Amino acid sequence: MLDIKEVRSNLNDVVSRLNKKHYKFDSELFLSIDQRRKALQIEAESRQAERNAYSKNIGSLIHQARSEKSEVENLKKHGEVLKKAAQEAEELLEQTQTQLEQLLSEVPNLPDSSVPDGSDESSNIELMQWGNIPNFTFTPRDHVDLGAGVGGLDIDRAAKITGSRFAIMRGNLALMHRALSQFMLTTHVLDHGYEEIHVPYIVNDQSLFGTGNLPKFADDLFKLNDEREFYLIPTAEVPVTNLFRNEIIDDLPKKFVCHTPCFRSEAGSYGRDTRGMIRQHQFDKVELMQFVEPVKSWDALEELTGNAESILHKLELPFRRIALCGGDLGFSSAKTYDLEVWLPSQNTFREISSCSNFTDFQARRMKTRYRSKSGDRPELIHTINGSGLAVGRTLVAVLENYQQNDGSILVPDVLRPYMNGLTKIELSKNGF
Template sequence: MHDIRSVRADPAAFDAAMARRGLPPVAEEILTQDAARRGALQVLQDKQARRNALAKEIGQSKRSGANSVALEAEGVALRDEMAALEAAAAAAEAAQTAILKALPNILDADVPDGADESANVVLRQHGEPPRPNFAPKQHFELGEALGLMDFAGAAKLAGARFTVLRGALARLERALGQWMLTLHTEQHGYAETAVPYLVNAATMYGTGQLPKFEEDLFRTTDGRYLIPTAEVPLTNLVRDDIIAEAALPLRFAALSPCFRSEAGSAGRDTRGMLRQHQFQKVEMVSVTRPQDSAAEHERMTGCAERVLTELGLTWRRIVLCAGDTGFGAAKTYDLEVWLPGQGAWREISSCSNCRDFQGRRMNARMKPGEGKGNVFVHTLNGSGVAVGRALIAVLETHQQADGSVLVPEVLRPWMGGLERIAAA
């Protein structure tokens, strides 16, 4: 959500910010509705003043025994005029709000320009892509050969884009999620949080999923939504709150299932586990003072990078360009891992600074320690990391020539000491 005052102050700058997102000018339309609303309210105020004065005149007229019919007729007319003005102001406000709700966040100045992912910029890389002396397999080839990854069984149960894991791979998925959550809560300062997997429309609106992206969501018959990420409930924990400055930052982490319809992804990543309707993810959310969010963004991304490093993966950090940055983000870093089986880099984590965009939508504010007035908090979210994609990366990176997979050392305590996953 955007501050209407910023649009009034510099409509050209607002349009330029939206143009970076590939959107046409919209400030004039917003300000037209704003002027209509303000104009109606000003006339309404004048009418209310006249109505108050008229009430006194009618009272005086009746006390003096004079004829008040004309005054009372004016009062009836005023009531109808005021009702029409209230309706006009409400309609203009609704039209203005509808426009503002559908507009994405304003990008940080240092976000590179560009229309799509081809303009994203690699900032740094950890390690070099491994070059095994055998032909590496993709994760689904490895999983099926081990007899521990079942796509046919999942399709029988639920349809396409689901997976059944068995035995050591099911335990590896559990180990990854538990280890990552423990790392973030015990060493990175995030508070472990268990959240609902079903939320209401107000919660989805607060983080920007509604109204624009409803087709990407699974909705229940009672009007609730399955969460696409734990970012949604975690961030909304501060909705409508006023938080003391001294209490910030707040940091939450959750391991949860995520549910996505994958609308518009037909034909993409149809093999394997890369794009699923249901998957596990460890999510990190931070709520900060406005002046701290840029530093918190770097910190959060570093927490996700540590996960990848400790799993022995080759990764790189990318800053997304204007055309590839998500709706609610002002700036996003993606972390990509090298998948030897695919011979390609694939995204495994996305860490975004939303600045006050979600704070405004949620009406989440901070009470400064000094000075008057409350300010909107800044919010950040990042995957730390997607469990299914971490499983894919571990399988492809640590596969052996005989089809077995070495378990990363940090996961072995969570795997009962198991060092290698091999076919029975």
Template sequence: MIDIKALRDNPQVFDQGWERRGLAPMSAGLLAIDEKRRALQTEIQGLLARRNDASRQIGELKKKGENADAVMAEVATLKARLPELEEAERTLATELEDQLARLPNIPADETPDGADESGNVETRRFGTPREFDFTPREHFDLGEALGQMHFDRAAKLSGSRFVVLSGALARLERALGAFMIDLHTDSHGYREMATPILVRDEAMFGTGQLPKFADDFFRTTNGFSLIPTAEVTLTNQHMDEILDEDKLPLRYAALTPCFRSEAGAAGKDTRGMIRQHQFMKVEIVSLTTPEQAAAEHERLTGCAEEVLKRLELPYRVLELCTGDIGFSACRTFDLEVWLPGQGVYREISSCSHFGDFQARRMKTRYRPAGAKDTRFIHTLNGSGLAVGRTLVAVLENYQQADGSIRVPEVLRPYMNGLEVISKDV
């Protein structure tokens, strides 16, 4: 959420930030609404003060036995005028609040400029893509040939962009989620959380899904939304709270189902498990001070990378440019895993720093040690990782010529020692 006080003080900073995102400068229009609203507030305060003075004056005149009709008429006029002004002020306040709520965060100075994903900057790589002595297949061909990935059955149940997994592939998905959450909680210091997957609008607003992206997730008929990511619940659990500085950073992890409408993805990844309406994901979230946030961003990204390293999956890290970062983010690192079936790197995690953008929407602050005043926290999150996409990467990178799949060593304890996934017979 944009801070209107900061906008008043430095409108050029916000205009430059929005221009870096490819948007037109907007501070002048916002400040015009703000100025009208503040002028009305001043007028209302003046009329209230005058009404109070006039009421006292009426009492004094009546005590003296003098005529108070003129002053009483003035009070009646003030009483009639005040509701009109108050309604006008509320209308402007609502308009300003709505416009501010729909505006994206300002990119960090470190975020590279760029119009779209072509402006993203690769910062490092891990691992070398495997050389195959056969033509590698895509995950959906492998899964269907194994008899354990069923898009036709899912279509009968729910339509497109769903899948039914069975046998060893169903267990492999479960193993991946368990491995990831164990790694983050046992080795990386995140606190495991089990949170709701149905939330109220206040939570969707807090992390920036509402009001701008209402078409991107599923809603129930009684006012709840299905979470598109556990970021919503992990971050918003501290809505309207004041945290102690010595408790920061707070680090949380959760393995949850996630639901996305994919409203803007018509025709994209229509086959397979890359872009589904329902999928499992491990989310990692940090709440910290502004001073700790940059280091925490690097740490969080490293925790997500460690999953790929232990699975021995080749990947690269991109820093997203201003034209590709998300609505609420000020800086983002994407992890892209190598998919030999497609011959490309595909996103498997976004690790973002949001500054105090979400905290302002959630009204979440912390009290620095020894201070009377409070400050907004900084929030960060990342996928650690998207389980379905990781399953895709394992299938494609660990496939063998006969269509079987070697199970990564780190997952074998979760698979009851299974080393190779073979075709159902």
């Protein structure tokens, strides 16, 4: 949520910055509702003040036993009139305030000035590339064939059990998948100073509002068939960011790393990435999350992005860092770096991590504040998060980049300790 005070006082600036994000903000509608709100609020509050003063006066009269009973009865009658007037004024105010809140809750975060212009991913800017793109002496297979070859990946049976966009892994492939998440967690905890945290995979609607997934993006979510407003998490960002919802915290920064499955309905992506494990309804992700003081959030974004990149360094997977342009930025983000890993079978880079600074946008929705020292006014914090990394896609990248001529897969050095010393996943004679 944007700061309504800033929207009011810098309306033109806000409109043009939202334009960069390719969002048309209806400033006239905003102004008309806000002006109505102002008038109604002044009216409602003065009615309320009147009522309060009147009641206080009755109280003191009764206390001093200065009045006749009948007199008090008359006073009460008039009190009822005041009460009605106050209630009516309040009702009108509430309607208008709700309208204003609804309007504002669907407005995206303002992009940072460093964000490149552009309407879609074609305007994203590559900032750097790392690693050597492998030169295969044979035609590289894709991860679906490789996975089938080593007898560890089964898409068809997953479709039977559940439906499309699910996968089954077994044997050494399942082991590698687990090893990847263990490796990521351990690295972020021991090398980068994150605290490991385990959270619910089901969240309520308020948490999703806090991160900005609701009210606008309900279609992307799996909702439980329950009287309560429960949803499967689309990312650990939702439960972890909401840790301190409605709280005032006093020690910053806080850094968490969290491994969870993620559930996305992928509505609107029919026909895209239908083959294999690239786009699933369920996937594992190791998420990095920082809660920081406002002045430190830009440094924190660089740090966190670097933390995610170090996983790719250690796995020796070629990747590049992309700055998303205004039109490609997520709803809550002020700036986002995507990390894209090289996939030989597609001869291109594919997203494996997305690291964003949300500035105070989520904090305002969640009412998460901090107090630097006792006595100071609480201030909204900034939130930063990013994948470190998407486990399923990392597995895909390892399979494809480490494949051998015969279809076997070398195990990256750093994973071997997590895989009982295994150095190579061999072809399976029996298939799956």
